[in-house]
Amino acid sequence: MKIDKILNLIGEKLENVNYAFIGSANLYIQGVGVQPRDIDILTTPKGIKEIDKLFSKARTKDIYFDESDGRNSFRSLYMIDGKEIEVLGNVGNIYRRTEVLDKRIYIKFNKIKLPCIPLADELNTYKQMNRVEKAEMIEEFLRT
Numbered sequence: 673m674k675i676d677k678i679l680n681l682i683g684e685k686l687e688n689v690n691y692a693f694i695g696s697a698n699l700y701i702q703g704v705g706v707q708p709r710d711i712d713i714l715t716t717p718k719g720i721k722e723i724d725k726l727f728s729k730a731r732t733k734d735i736y737f738d739e740s741d742g743r744n745s746f747r748s749l750y751m752i753d754g755k756e757i758e759v760l761g762n763v764g765n766i767y768r769r770t771e772v773l774d775k776r777i778y779i780k781f782n783k784i785k786l787p788c789i790p791l792a793d794e795l796n797t798y799k800q801m802n803r804v805e806k807a808e809m810i811e812e813f814l815r816t
Contacts, residue, residue, distance in 0.1 A: 675700070675708065676782060678752050682711065683786045689722045691715040692776040692787040694760075694768065698794055699806070701779050701786050704813045706806075710756040714768055714789070720746045720761030730757070737763075767797050 679693075679701065693701055695712035715723060724735055733749035745768075746761030762770045772793055778785035789797075791810055798807040 675711075675755060678711065678755050678757075679786060680782055680784055681752065682713070682757070683781070683784045685726050686713075686723060689715065689726075690719045690773060691723065691759075692773055692789050694789050694794065694797075696806075698788045699791075699810065701781050701788055702791055704791070704809055706809065710758055713757065713759045714773065715759060715761055716770060716773070717746055717761045717763060720748060720759050723759050724748055727752075727757070732756075735761070767800050 679697065692698070692714050693712070694714045695710075696706045696708035697711040697713075699706045700708050713723070720735060724731065727750045730750040730752050731748065732751050733747075735746050735748040738745055738747045744762075744764040746763065748759045748761075750757040750759070760768070762768055772789055775790055775793060776787045777790055779788050791814060795807055795810040795814070798804075798810065
């Protein structure tokens with residue numbers, strides 16, 4: 673299954689869940705020239721439980737709490753057609769505040785609209801994480 677189909681599947685299944693795509697999947701959906709190696713999803717502690725129920729058959733790692741590197745989030749992992757899906761149920765992540773979900777935008781992607789974090793917020797996150805290459809990619813994209 674191609675990444676586009678996986679993103680559409682996720683979008684359809686999570687239609688009633690409070691979430692947004694983040695990371696390289698977010699950049700890809702918004703047209704930044706990256707090929708995601710995995711799909712990252714930001715949600716709430718309640719949302720991660722809803723997502724876990726919807727994708728229970730694809731689960732590769734049960735929900736756990738991760739305090740490493742300032743993450744302070746519930747996390748769970750899934751696999752769909754060889755593509756890893758990582759879900760963050762944000763509690764107090766120092767890089768990704770839960771409030772950013774209130775700023776999400778919907779990007780028309782194929783035939784559906786997918787919730788994404790605005791590129792300006794993604795840029796700030798990459799800068800805070802000292803991910804210079806990705807930050808420069810976003811800056812270049814925003815200039816064009």
